[in-house]
Amino acid sequence: MRGETAVAWKPALVIFDCDGVLVDSEPIATRIIAAALTKAGLEMSGEAALHQYLGGKLTRIKIKVEEDLGIELGDGWVEAIYEKQFAAFRAELQPIPGIVDALDALDLAGIQYCVGSNGPLYKMDVSLAVTGLHERLEHRIFSADMVPEPKPAPDLFLHAAANFDVPPGDVAVVEDSPPGVRAGVAAGMRVFGYGKDSGVDRLKEAGAQVTFENMADLPKLLGVGG
Known part of the structure; x- marks a missing residue:
């Protein structure tokens, strides 16, 4: 009108x-996720983890990795990731x-x-x-x-x-x-x-x-x- x-x-x-x-926090968190996945047998850089897992829920990431690799990451895997992330958060x-x-x-x-x-x-x-x-x-x-x-x-x-x-x-x-x-x-x-x-x-x-x-x-x- x-x-x-x-x-x-x-x-x-x-x-x-x-x-x-x-x-x-994303570069810090995904750097630690990438290191844990590489140790589990899925070699990955922090940059690749940032691209692939940005915004994802860590418990769901664990399930997908276990399915993709046919392995068990263990009940304490998510908590161990968070423990390392928290230590890095407090420092960085x-x-x-x-x-x-x-x-x-x-x-x-x-x-x-x-x-x-x-x-x-x-x-x-x-x-x-x-x-x-x-x-x-x-x-x-x-x-x-x-x-x-x-x-x-x-x-x-x-x-x-x-x-x-x-x-x-x-x-x-x-x-x-x-x-x-x-x-x-x-x-x-x-x-x-x-x-x-x-x-x-x-x-x-x-x-x-x-x-x-x-x-x-x-x-x-x-x-x-x-």
């Missing part, structure tokens, strides 16, 4: 993946550059946000605490362990949105992996693909409506920054 101005879309809720979006882990400013912008705009990760809660307790993010995100952390199926199924994102009583169409998902992007799309949410580690092309192919490589750009993309 003449004289009307289009209103830019703004989310009522932003769901952030944790690894690779809030904390710069940093928040994603620009994420604190992005969260500050959402607070200033009065927009709710939370975490939705395939990782277990105890892993996020470590990674978010080490990077100084846990206190501001406490009681807003959702794990795939809370729902029937992990990403790329939409269960986790729908569960998180329901906890805030926000319909899917009013939710923005910030993801760095193809499985996470597919989960957001399947949930009917608007997906912002952060391509620093995985590359924006893979995220576009998975269905991300918006892609970017610098977290400092996120507030403006969400309609809350200058």
